[in-house]
Amino acid sequence: MSDLGFDKASVPTPPTTEPVLAVSDLKTSFQTKTGWIEIVKGISFEIGARETLCVVGESGSGKSVTALSIMRLLDPTSSRLRGSVKLSGRELLTLPEPQMREVRGRQIGMIFQEALTSLNPLATVGNQIAETLVIHGQMEGAAAQAEAVRMLEKVRIPAAKARANELPHNLSGGMRQRVMIAMALACKPQLLIADEPTTALDVTIQAQILQLIKQLQQEEGMGVLFITHDMGVVAEIADRTVVMLGGQVVEQGSTDQIFNAAQSSYTKTLIAAVPRLGSMKGNGQPEHFSVVDRKTGVLRVSEPRPDTVDHQSPPVLSVKNLVKRFDLGASFFGKVHGRVHAVENVSFDLMAGETLSLVGESGCGKSTTGRAIMRLTEPQSGQISIDGQDIMAMDRDRMRDMRRNIQMIFQDPFASLNPRIRVGEAVAEPYLTHKLGTRQQARAKVAELLEQVGLDPDVANRYPAQFSGGQRQRICVARALSLEPKVIVADESVSGLDVSIKAQVVNLLLDLQQKYGLSYLFISHDMAVVERMSHKVAVMYLGEIVEMGPAAAVFKNPQHPYTKRLIAAVPIPDPSRRNQLRQVVADEIKSPIRPADFVPPERTYTTVSPGHVVQDWDENWKV
Structure with missing residues (x-):
């Protein structure tokens, strides 16, 4: 895909005409037992044609809710939208639902985070793209099928005609994400909303998807709203950046300004916590990430720790x-x-x-x-x-007794937690099964472990469904640590975490390794984290x-x-290299x-x- 990059001179300046999307004082509230709770608190931004705006922030900051509010995909019986969302000057929040259905897919395309759950497992990918064209009255029958194949070719799927007849589970994660992009672009929308489209992808596939979006954006002239927590991806793709925290915009501006002259302490914290490939110093041994102390608000920049490996013992x-x-x-x-x-x-x-x-x-x-x-x-x-x-x-x-010495943190935290038991019980279960203490001691141990992984001990009484994906991963880390094992097999244990939370968990793993002599088999596709951890x-x-x-x-x-291919594909958090x-x-x-x-x-x-x-x-x- 050597033709998917762009020289600086070839990237047009965003137009000064009417923006593709104008969001003004958007507020989103949800109804709870205690009343209405405002999640998105009056945010405003604009996106022009051929412009990419990244909305960045941690889980729970309101990024995805903002996207769902723009698309009006929230349940109207339990949510309330106020403010203004205009698509090429047309107000969407007051649009009747039948007309809004025409906007979705035809004028605004959306790529969701998990392609496999967004695609129908019983329909071929070609039929699903063709169905989008038929529903929006673009074309029918053989013409729709042919256009579906053309879209698959456009997103660089090899042997597109044959792949169009395959079910989603027969495709790799990167291929499924490309199918989602093809479906989102089938009706040539004015705006593409991409909600964490590369979070779970390998670094090489992520590079392909980012380059693909950039090229298609230039070809189709669309605006892009890109939601992510990966600051490396922000630097790679964004013209402008909006930083969100607690449902509010804490800072926005050009990506160059955000990275080089950030004003908000929160933005500075996000940027400081970004792992940068090739930034290792000294003897090349693992070092801590920069991370903010949430109680004091102070940014901790730790020195590289000494090598603690005992090379003489078996x-x-x-x-x-x-x-x-x-x-x-x-x-x-x-x-x-x-x-x-x-x-x-x-x-x-x-x-x-x-x-x-x-x-x-x-x-x-x-x-x-x-x-x-x-x-x-x-x-x-x-x-x-x-x-x-x-x-x-x-x-x-x-073997069950031996597993006290070797524990595993699985890739999918939701699948590895029982949805019917509270997380405190899940964390305590290995401790009690191996008879390491009483139930009272187990409760104290759970509180200690939850606090260590950045969660309030009071959340022990909640169920897994009440947590974000990143929070569930931290719970799994706490459970693995409950037996104080000698070896931890960490299978993509930080891949879905926000950058600052990722830094906290990695620092925690490093601290525990230093304190207890733990050994890690660390399975990951995040090369910058691997460089720091390994x-x-x-x-x-x-x-x-x-x-x-x-x-x-x-x-x-x-x-x-x-190896060279993997390293070359890592996004570099330097906006000057964006184009x-x-x-x-x-x-x-x-x-x-x-x-x-x-x-x-x-x-x-x-x-x-x-x-x-x-x-x-x-x-x-x-x-």
């Missing part, structure tokens, strides 16, 4: 030649037609007090490696030892480790083409599915520097 976790494959297409007679080679011959050691990060795109085998180590999925072969004990030979009871980094591609070594060595001197040409590869990662009789080739590795090894590849290697 590893606390040792993985040798780990293999995990999933059989496909077993017939009535039990014949297997193919296999997913999810983890292939993976080996590494994790020392006490050390963080090893597994990085790579979705489908590379990171999460499967973590689950296989926990024996939540049984590997085909390999050796896994914790404190010298071979866990592959343990029965169910012994002592060592292992880059995975198609189930194999293609490069591994000290974090400083891998980031400063990447050797494998895939520079980005070299982004549009290819999808290859499939890990192999024929049943496939025998993996023997791999050879070259040592680049002490502890830094890279898998050998030939000149024809391609992602």
Whole structure:
């Protein structure tokens, strides 16, 4: 996708004519048992044609509610909108609902955060795009189907005609998000609202989506309202930025002004907390993020901590030649037609007090490696030892006891919390199951853990559905810490958190590591966080480790083409680079599915520097 960047001279200046969207003194209230509560408190902004406005702030600041208010997608029986929202001078808040339905999709397109839950799982993606065209009277029948394929081609989906006949679950996360963009743009809207469209995506897919939105915006002349908590993405895409806190605008201006001359202390805090790739100093060891103390309002800028890894003792976790494959297409007679080679011959050691990060795109085998180590999925072969004990030979009871020493923070916090029990009970459950104390002691422990992860202890009586996604992830971190394990497998544990909350949780993990000598297997696609957290980094591609070594060595001197691709795709929080040409590869990662009789080739590795090894590849290697 080398043609998706733009030189500064090629980006037109936003017009001075009537804005595409003008929001004035917008107030949104919700009805509760105690009365009306105002969530959005009188915000105002404008967006011009070919202009991108980013609304940034933490969970609960009112960003998504603002977008839903503009679209009038809130339940009118329990919500109330006041103020003015004008689309090309036409007031939307007083528009009759039948006319507002015509505006949605036709004049305003919206991309939601989670594409899989926004798409009909029982309809092909081509039919869903065609349906949008039919509903809005753009075209019908074969013409609509043909236009759906053209839109899929426009958003750079390979083999678009074939992909149009596939169901959403057959596509990768990046492909599904592109389908959502195609659907949102099918009727050529004047305004595109993108609500956290890249939060859950791999760094390379995120780069593709951002470049795609920028190009389509120039081609179609639309305004873009981009909602995010990622300041790196803001710098990458926004012409102007609105910073929200507690339902109010605390600062707005050009993105250059926001980053280089912020006036609000909250804005300064958000920017200071942004992890910047390549900003490591000193000996390259993990350092703390800048983070605001919410009680005092003071920004804490911690010095890099010393290396606490004990390199002389045996590893606390040792993985040798780990293999995990999933059989496909077993017939009535039990014949297997193919296999997913999810983890292939993976080996590494994790020392006490050390963080090893597994990085790579979705489908590379990171999460499967973590689950296989926990024996939540049984590997085909390999050796896994914790404190010298071979866990592959343990029965169910012994393995349950062993899990006190190794805990996992799962990628999806909502799926890993029981929606029917209060979060205090969820955090206390491992503590009580392993009989580490009385119920009274468990309550005290829960209060302590919730406070450590930035939550008020009083929330222990609430249910998971009453929390934001970021808050639920913090609850899962607290639960994993309740047993004081030696090893924590953190599977994308901070990927969905706001930048300042992410900084707090990462700092918490670093502090606990320093205090208790904890070891982390940190699974992530956030390369800037990985650089800060890690002592060592292992880059995975198609189930194999293609490069591994000290974090400083891998980031400063990447050797494998895939490692270089990952690092090049990281958004840089520098608005001066916003309109520079980005070299982004549009290819999808290859499939890990192999024929049943496939025998993996023997791999050879070259040592680049002490502890830094890279898998050998030939000149024809391609992602």
